[in-house]
Amino acid sequence: MNDLDTLLIEMLEKGGSDLHLTAGAPPKARIDGVIYSLREEAIRAEDLEAMLKEVTPPNRWESFLQTGDVDLAHEIPARARFRMNLFKNSWGIGTVLRQIPSRVQSIDELGLPKALKDVAMYPEGLVLVTGPTGSGKSTTLAGMINHINEKSAKQIITLEDPIEFTHDDKQSTVLHREIGDHTRNFEAGLRAAIRADPDVILIGEMRSMRTIRLALNCAAMGMLVFATLHTNGATKTIDRIIDAFPADEQNQTRTMLAESLRAIVSQQLCKGKDKGRVPAFEILLSHSSLPNCIRKNSLASISNIIDQNREDGMISLDAYLRDLVESGAISREEAYMKAQNKMQFADPE
Secondary structure (H helix, E strand, O other), X not given: OOHHHHHHHHHHHOOEEEEEEEOOOOOEEEEOOEEXXXXXXXXXXXXXXXXXHXXXXXXXXXXXXXXXXXXXXXXXXXXXXXXXXXXXEOOEEEEEEEEEOOOOOOHHHHOOOOHHHHHHOOOOEEEEEEOOOOOOHHHHHHHHXXXXXHHOOOEEEEEEOOOOOOOOOOOOEEEEEEEOOOEOOHHHHHHHHHOOOOOEEEEOOOOOHHHHHHHXXXXXXXXXXXXXXXXXXXXXXXXXXXXXXXXXXXXXXXXXXXXXXXXXXXXXXXXXXXXOEEEEEEEEXXXXXXXXXXXXXXXXXXXXXXXXXXXXXXXXXXXXXXXXXXXXXXXHHHHHHHOOOHHHHXXXX
């Protein structure tokens, strides 16, 4: 067992989710959202480089040396799988490894909102899962893809950097493609996916205007497209998509988005009242008045759509946080930290 795996196993045994290694600093782990040092002694730059080079394929290592960062997956056989990011910083090189659960859990096992079962079975359109880094977007998407796989016979293609969750074929066929190994980039992978007769496409992250445009085109062609963005809330997500385009293309983009958007699932992880992490969601679903709001850039009306259609599965982040506080899952202080309208969680004077 190499030194990296030793540190990863130590992290897992302490209940950690992420391992942080930087030249000249002690190894650290994120446990229940808080970063702790695993050991006191710092890692020497030459030792860290040898440790990381040992587990990185030669072509990826060369890419890392040229570009300064690279994403890949690392696995401890029969133990755990990790998403790994190598990067350079002012101290030298570093890495963060995040554990990927070895088994894909169902929507029910994950405790996700029931509305996501219906979203997973949409025949076509664009579904966005958004939130900050480490908020559980990939886990939520894996649960939804698993639901499709179990309930229907579809051709599912995933484009990821790197591949995180792997799905065995159940009723559906699932083809995993990794950026860098199986296709040059997300745009090239999407163009190839269109020719592979897909019913469902999962895009690990919409990083560029070209990827967003292709995703909208795929949704307009009758495919169900899942994608992620690092945004908080439905309104900011729509703004982010529109702002990715030049001013002279934004009206056309609003029209395409209005016609293809089916759902935005925005999530954050909260600190549990006892221990662990608890997800909180905002869910916007397709509604008769939503396309007009997007076309006319009347995004302030979206919060009203969400609030007035809770019986259909929509919910605002603040309403979800209120439910978590009332159930005892999180504290009022934690809800205050995550809320959009903080006044409703402020302590009365």
